[in-house]
Amino acid sequence: MQTENGLTAVVDDRYLRTASNPRYSVRLPMPNGALAQNEAYFFLEEDGQRKKIRFHDYDEIYLRPGLYEQLFYDRLKCESPTRMAEWLSKAVNDAGERTQSLRVLDLGAGNGMMGQALAKEGVARLVGVDILPEAKMATERDRPGLYDAYFAGDLTQSKSDLLTELSEWKFDCLTTVAALGFGDIPTMAFINAYNAIEKGGWVAFNIRDTFLSQEDDTGFSVLIRAVLLSQKMELHRMIRYRHRYSIDGEPLYYYGIVGRKRSNLTTDVANG
Ligand SMILES: C[S@@+](CC[C@H](N)C(=O)[O-])C[C@H]1O[C@@H](n2cnc3c(N)ncnc32)[C@H](O)[C@@H]1O
Structure with a gap:
């Protein structure tokens, strides 16, 4: 210049x-x-x-x-969407199935970072849900056409028009990345989204490593421990990795979890 x-x-x-x-x-x-x-x-x-x-x-x-x-x-070098999409894809392929046929519900989709990583893996359908209208607006502005549908809505109610509409997509995969715990997605919204996917469907989510500690008795922590120990999900991958750095440059470790739904979750699971 x-x-x-x-x-x-x-x-x-x-x-x-x-x-x-x-x-x-x-x-x-x-x-x-x-x-x-x-x-x-x-x-x-x-x-x-x-x-x-x-x-x-x-x-x-x-x-x-x-x-x-x-x-x-x-x-802050967040790696989660890329890692989670790769691990999901590997688990699906290891089971002799194709990532390209997955119909994915991406809960807490934000402005589409996970959607972008899933699109790279070539999934068949991609639908996003986020509580914030600003997230939907940002996705449509910055990544137009990425999702086949994107809803700004709340999944905490077990019966809602949104859940009815979602059921029509016949999802066989749920992803939720960087959105569980810390006051983000409440346990009921996760339970309803989990129950919205078909039996045998894939589930991929990540959580802070400390959530698996017995000392953490917050709702989400109890729910995730119960999901892992119950017969309601078959565990395929559980990998500890650096999600991103904190503002003070400390690595924040998460578990990336990929499993297969065996049966619906009930609210008592969240209560330990
Ligand atoms: C850290 S962002 C993660 C966004 C995206 N998954 C990613 O990996 O970049 C967390 C997202 O969860 C959303 N969220 C929080 N509570 C929610 C709820 N009850 N239902 C759906 N989304 C929620 C937030 O609005 C936010 O967009």
Whole structure:
């Protein structure tokens, strides 16, 4: 690029903020080891103002194209969608079946990062659900046509028009990535989504490693331990891996779990 004084400036276009490649001025706060994962936040400098945004303020993040990717994928090196889609595909292939025939319900789909990884594996149908209308809007804006259908809705009620509509897709696979625990998807929504897939269908989800500890008695932790120990799911893969880094640069380890549904979950499973 030629500057006013005739010198040639080297521009690293990864940091140019354009419509197709927006970069944001994101600053992380001073290290504070006391913050829980769901309390983490960053500052966004925008239009001369500094705004504090929590990691869980997904609506604020999705409103800005590319901010989610810049923060979680470029900076904090999130690997989960790619890893989970690969492990699902391998488990399906090892069972002598084809990933390309899967009809997938992606719960907590966000702006489509998992959908993108599943599309790479070539699944047959892809339907997303997220509680936030901003997530649906961001997916349609940034990844148009990725999902065959995308619903902004709540699955916590066992009987709803949304669940009836979902049942028509005859799902044989449920994915939910980076969305369980920490106040995200409640146990009832997971149970209803699990029950919406066919018997024998595939299930792929990830959870923070600490959720499997007996000391954690939050609803989700109890539910997942019960699912793993019950006969309601047949376990095919359980892999501990680095999900991403924390804002203080510490690796956050998760378990990636792939299994096959044997039977429906009941609410008492969540109660231990
Ligand atoms: C960290 S994002 C993960 C998005 C995506 N799966 C990915 O891997 O990038 C968590 C998502 O879960 C969604 N979520 C939280 N509670 C939910 C609920 N009750 N039902 C559906 N989605 C929910 C949030 O809106 C958010 O989009």
